[in-house]
């Protein structure tokens with residue numbers, strides 16, 4: 001119950017999906033959690049639901065000035081920062097021939113700018129707290145080639161390599177700050193649930209099982225990811241640094257189809 005006792009965590013994009021699951025689990029494990037998002041209504045509702053150990057702050061990860069304001073506010077209120085989960089992310093449907101400048105810049109801004117500015121401003125706060133753990137949400141999309149979200153693949157690839165740069169910088173300077181990236185396959189969140197409508201809107205053919213899951217290859221649950229993020233955030237993973245952790249029930253090594261996994265599908269239904 002106390003795997004994060006005494007720690008202060010910021011989770012971006014925490015108004016729904018994976019960020020929400022992280023926030024709920026972190027609070028259960030004793031952390032004080034600062035949820036941030038551009039979705040104020042849901043963010044405030046979830047923070048209230050978690051209880052007194054959670055607060056919400058409106059925060060657009062694309063803006064460096066908002067990171068400065070957020071970190072200053074957290075340090076004023078809590079006096080320390082131990083964990084940052086750079087979780088906010090968006091995707092757009094296109095392929096490498098149809099991608100628009102607007103789609104490309106939007107996807108890159110949320111995932112890459114958000115991660116770069118988040119790390120930049122969290123590191124000094126963590127230094128003054130004696131160390132910390134940064135977890136960057138990347139994706140299986142940086143491992144495989146998902147052509148209908150080509151810009152998203154570029155963004156998550158950048159998040160993956162930036163993670164290593166941050167980890168090495170912190171290790172070289174003995175900052176006691178770790179940085180790892182998490183690469184899930186399709187997880188059942190509002191992001192994935194929005195795929196069919198976005199495919200239709202973009203005039204793309206129906207979605208594949210690899211994205212929406214199937215009996216042979218079910219979607220993961222937000223809690224499946226949250227337990228990994230919890231481990232990376234906690235002191236249990238002190239020697240794990242600069243790594244890409246893939247969480248996909250073999251999807252990346254079996255092209256998304258898991259032979260004979262009916263029993264796992266049954267487990268996920270229960």
Ligand SMILES: NC(=O)c1ccc[n+]([C@@H]2O[C@H](COP(=O)([O-])OP(=O)(O)OC[C@H]3O[C@@H](n4cnc5c(N)ncnc54)[C@H](O)[C@@H]3O)[C@@H](O)[C@H]2O)c1
Nearest residue numbers: 013015017018038060061087088089139186187189190191
């Ligand atoms: N769900 C999956 O299958 C999956 C798989 C691999 C990686 N991921 C990654 O995990 C992270 C969370 O995904 P999810 O499925 O929970 O997504 P989601 O769309 O369900 O939730 C994402 C949250 O990010 C917020 N957000 C968007 N733009 C923002 C901004 N500029 N500033 C602050 N917040 C912003 C949204 O309002 C939303 O609440 C993302 O980085 C995503 O790319 C998700």
